[in-house]
Amino acid sequence: MAELPKKPFAWQKWVLGVVMVVGLIISAQATGTNLPMFFQNFGQFTIIFQQMLSPDWSYTAYVVDPLIETIKMAILGTTIGSVLAFPYALLVARNIVTNRWVVGIFRFILNVIRTIPDLLLAAIFVAIVGIGPVAGVITLAIFTFGMVGKLFYEAVETIDEGPIEAIKAAGAGKLEIIRFAVIPQVSNYFVSYVLYAFEINVRASTVLGYLGAGGIGVFLQRALSQFRYDRVGLMVLVIFVVVLVIDYVSGKLREALI
Template sequence: MDKDLLPKRSFAQKYHVRGIGGTILFFFLLWGSAVMTGVNWGDFFTNLDQFFDLLSRMAHPAWDYTNIVIQPIIETIQMALIGTTIGTLIAIPFSVLAARNLVKNPIVRGIIRFILNLVRTLPDLLLAALFVAVVGIGSTAGVWTLAVFSFGMISKLFYETIETIDDGPLEALRAAGANNVQVVVFAVIPQVLNSFVSYFLYTFEINVRASTVLGYLGAGGIGVYLQRSLSSFRYDQTAVIVIAILLVVIVIDAVSNKLRERLQ
């Protein structure tokens, strides 16, 4: 029989089969992970009443606590802004040295990428504990923690963006006798500037939320007050802090989205 006469499965049929197989594999891996880690799904539903009890205690926020929360919230935003800016400024030269289309030496590029991978390996809570031990309790430790965290994340995003740019302007400037610095300034930065600003704003949003957790280790910001309210079982104060953080995140997200739209 001629193979050309056999009916062929359509594109949708082929990917439908793959989708079913992928879904089965996903749930199998999920089940296997739960078994190996000893996850007991029943505990969640058994103690679900404690969750609703906690929500009921937070349902009556202590609004008089708002005046105390304002200053730590402002400090949290300032920590995130300074840390993100420092990390971004340090990340720019490292991202240039890590880009494959700018640095042809694999040894130099490999060393830079190894450093970036090492920085990203360190969790932010570990960084906070280290900086608290070095500079003491306060917002300074939080700023340096966020700076190192921002450096590791932004560097990877930046050099991956640089590797996707059009090589035409780079080759034209090199053919005209431009040095490496001139190539970066006049051919690379104009192509990636919008993406860089977008990544900066995205990292700033993440750092605002992350800085609330760093306060548990004494790294300053609103997290210190969150830890105090939970430790003293003042869930009415915790509710005010959560609402304040939520409002700040919503405002920052809205402003970031507007700026991204204008850049595009």
């Protein structure tokens, strides 16, 4: 029998491996990563953690209002962002708008928006409109717009072309095509994506206040700067519960609406 031929050299694996190792060494240096030092100072960390584990329950009454404000921010941000994302997604879907320039340019704008982290948007909008929940709502709206817009145009691009052809043959115009052939196919996706965005926004909205953009984050920042870790602990716990409840409600809503 013939002899086993030599294995071709897997240069890709080697390149990747070398890049990884070199990258790790450089990164460790650039960031001053020093794990032994961290473990030495681990006591500091555990002290804070212990304080957080004995929450200041008496503070609960004070966090209810900002918590409600947080949820309102998330609802408004999600609503505004989604409402804007809906027509925009149709504009950048290749099977709806055939002009490549229009699709290209508007998609580019959407992609740029998606690269900006939420807290960075918050910092900018606090600077523009001032401290308060409005900056938070605008931040979340833009954040939602980027997220839902992308998910949604991808959904629109995967729809079945059959109904579009059928209704075209019946003499329908662009708007009728969208109304009767596109929307019925994608409305379930849309509902699902909006709820998904809402879940993420509730998480995001809790920290936006750290930069002055309203909600419970404002109180979080205050407690942190006063080293009141018992209050921080309480708020982290409350946020955890709220996130669990919202995820549950959103899941039920998804079942009911689809």
